[in-house]
Structure formats: structure tokens, C-alpha cells
Amino acid sequence: MFLAYSVILATKKNSNPTPAEANKMAFFCIPPKMINKAYAQVFIDYMQKHPEEMNKDACSSVLNAFVQAFPCK
Secondary structure, three states: OHHHHHHHHHOOOOOOOOHHHHHHHOOOOOOOOOOHHHHHHHHHHHHHHOHHHOOOOHHHHHHHHHHHHOOOO
């Protein structure tokens, strides 16, 4: 999903944005040095708080979880 998300950002107007421009385009901003277990926990916590998303597409639920957990500053 992260690779797909990166491709979406790269295909926007500016294919080589500065970090500030990328943050303006981004739906979420992952902190540096996160490990896979932390990503999984973000998703698990989100799904526990939003059981109505259990029957939705997984990719959209992951996106929603990351948008909520990692807003760009």
C-alpha cells in the first residue's frame, strides 16, 4: 500500500516535490524509523474503534487508519 501511495504522490503535478510540497499533497505522513509491528498496531487499534469498517475494502481502511494516526504537520 505504501508503494502505491508513493506512486500516487509522484504522479501529481510535481514529480520531484520538496518535503514541504510532499506534505501538502500527502494524505498522511509516517514518522521516520517505524517498524512493521507499529504499522500493524495502528491498523488494529483503528479497526477496534471502527468496527463498521470490517466489511469494507482493506486498503481504504488502512488509508483511513493512517490518515487518522499520522496527520501531516
